[in-house]
Amino acid sequence: MAKISWSDKEALISPQLFKNLRFSMQLIAYCFAKIATLALGFIFPIYVQAVNHGSVSLAGWITFPGVVINALMAALAGKLLDKKGARLPIIIGVIASLTSLILMNILAPLSSIAIVLLYVLYYGGYGMCFGSLMTSGLITLSKANHAQGNAIFNTLQQFSGALGTALAGTLIAIAQNNHVGNGTAIGSKWTFMVLLVLIIVNLVLALVFVPKKKSK
Secondary structure (H helix, E strand, O other): OHHHHHHOOOOOOOHHHHHOHHHHHHHHHHHHHHHHHHHHHHHHHHHHHHOOOOOHHHHHHOOHHHHHHHHHHHHHHHHHHHHHOOHHHHHHHHHHHHHHHHHHHHHOOOOHHHHHHHHHHHHHHHHHHHHHHHHHHHHOOOHHHHHHHHHHHHHHHHHHHHHHHHHHHHHHHHHHHHOOOOHHHHHHHHHHHHHHHHHHHHHHHHHHHOOOOOOO
């Protein structure tokens, strides 16, 4: 099937698209951003209850401010992309998310207030860069391949989200099995460290592969 798809111009998704380095690298950055976001969204409600001994209600609402900021920043990113191109919102967004993860690693264990503020910073950055990465990646393809490129982005978005949740859950489970009492906090810290590496890679990919000039 792979050989057929590689040579078949009518294939639903052609592996030939991955030969476009700018497309492939921005796709990786897009997936890493999704992995980190779903991992944090999984961790924080558990963290509030298990580490900070907060209520179920608080755990449920802890990420809500970040969701609101994400929507606002996504709208702002769209305007910046139209005026300045994709590079500016992507770089700003990745730096904001990276700053948040650095602070998570430095400040952990985190209070509930710290979680709200850091998630707002992270998710605001995510809102700035996520959609812009997809747009920038698709622009590198010919118009005839936009539908296939869009399908690739959307498919891998789903896999990345599942991987992010599985990553966080696995690290927390390992820590809980080996550290009685504070396993959730330790597993969360491990996850913060892994996500920090992913977003550092994202920054490098954005600096190298996102075009500096606005596409006409």
